Amino acid sequence: MTRREQELGYPDEFADRLELIWGAGFLSPGGPEEIRRILRNTDVQGKKVLEIGCGIAGPAIVIAGEFEAEQVIGVDIEPQLIERGKSNVTAAGLQDKIQLQLVEPGPLPFVEASFDVVFSKDAIVHIEDKLALYREVFRVLKVGGAFIAGDWFASQNADELPEFQQYRDLSHLVFSMQTGPQAQALIRNAGFEDVRLNDRNAWYAKFARNLVERIEGPLRDQLFEVCGQEGYERLVKVSHANAGAAECGGLRPVHIRATKPVSAS
Numbered sequence: 001m002t003r004r005e006q007e008l009g010y011p012d013e014f015a016d017r018l019e020l021i022w023g024a025g026f027l028s029p030g031g032p033e034e035i036r037r038i039l040r041n042t043d044v045q046g047k048k049v050l051e052i053g054c055g056i057a058g059p060a061i062v063i064a065g066e067f068e069a070e071q072v073i074g075v076d077i078e079p080q081l082i083e084r085g086k087s088n089v090t091a092a093g094l095q096d097k098i099q100l101q102l103v104e105p106g107p108l109p110f111v112e113a114s115f116d117v118v119f120s121k122d123a124i125v126h127i128e129d130k131l132a133l134y135r136e137v138f139r140v141l142k143v144g145g146a147f148i149a150g151d152w153f154a155s156q157n158a159d160e161l162p163e164f165q166q167y168r169d170l171s172h173l174v175f176s177m178q179t180g181p182q183a184q185a186l187i188r189n190a191g192f193e194d195v196r197l198n199d200r201n202a203w204y205a206k207f208a209r210n211l212v213e214r215i216e217g218p219l220r221d222q223l224f225e226v227c228g229q230e231g232y233e234r235l236v237k238v239s240h241a242n243a244g245a246a247e248c249g250g251l252r253p254v255h256i257r258a259t260k261p262v263s264a265s
């Protein structure tokens with residue numbers, strides 16, 4: 001890897017690998033099916049949606065295409081992802097509905113009350129100052145608007161679980177995982193009401209173990225081609241550790257849903 005690539009969380013080769021294992025356009029597990037599940041019970045049709053951490057646009061394409069949002073603005077901090085995302089949006093014929101924008105980490109570059117829905121999938125885990133983020137989400141949402149996300153949480157005892165620690169140490173990504181009670185408190189503190197969390201650990205533990213089998217089985221040759229022998233062996237190791245972190249209960253994907261109250265007007 002070049003020096004620049006080492007500084008990126010998701011350089012091209014890593015994104016190629018994630019697309020192979022998680023599906024075209026996706027840098028997070030579950031593909032379109034998990035996006036549908038997160039958005040279940042959310043009225044997105046005709047709405048203006050902000051996606052934080054849009055990656056290479058898989059989720060935005062589902063939100064604009066299948067869920068018929070009027071407009072999706074996706075923001076991300078990695079330029080190579082925005083460029084790949086734009087190509088995917090064009091290939092899907094959704095360039096009139098989806099705009100992707102490179103941003104700096106920190107305050108969102110939008111005026112208050114700009115969006116009906118703020119969505120995010122497995123990106124908040126990379127953002128350290130969660131309260132500042134939740135306050136920004138609150139600010140840019142319209143009154144009555146919905147904050148809907150999937151994110152990677154840790155159990156309260158995660159630091160005592162060797163399997164969890166092993167995964168965190170092996171992954172090159174920088175994680176800042178919150179626990180369920182921390183998220184509840186911070187999201188409320190930002191001003192939201194009706195904060196609901198849906199724990200997806202049981203699903204993910206099975207999914208991650210099945211993924212290890214696919215990586216060592218049907219996906220092996222393709223992955224070998226993309227990452228070479230050393231990269232493939234490392235991927236197998238990290239995937240085992242990831243499944244172990246979920247199976248021991250430390251790694252807990254969670255769906256988040258909260259509302260900006262009408263009293264906030």
Ligand SMILES: C[S@@+](CC[C@H](N)C(=O)[O-])C[C@H]1O[C@@H](n2cnc3c(N)ncnc32)[C@H](O)[C@@H]1O
Nearest residue numbers: 026027028053054055076077078105121123126
């Ligand atoms: C696991 S990927 C998920 C991408 C996409 N949501 C998906 O599900 O395919 C996490 C994404 O969050 C982005 N990210 C990390 N920190 C961010 C920040 N402070 N603001 C916006 N995006 C960020 C990364 O660049 C990456 O695209």
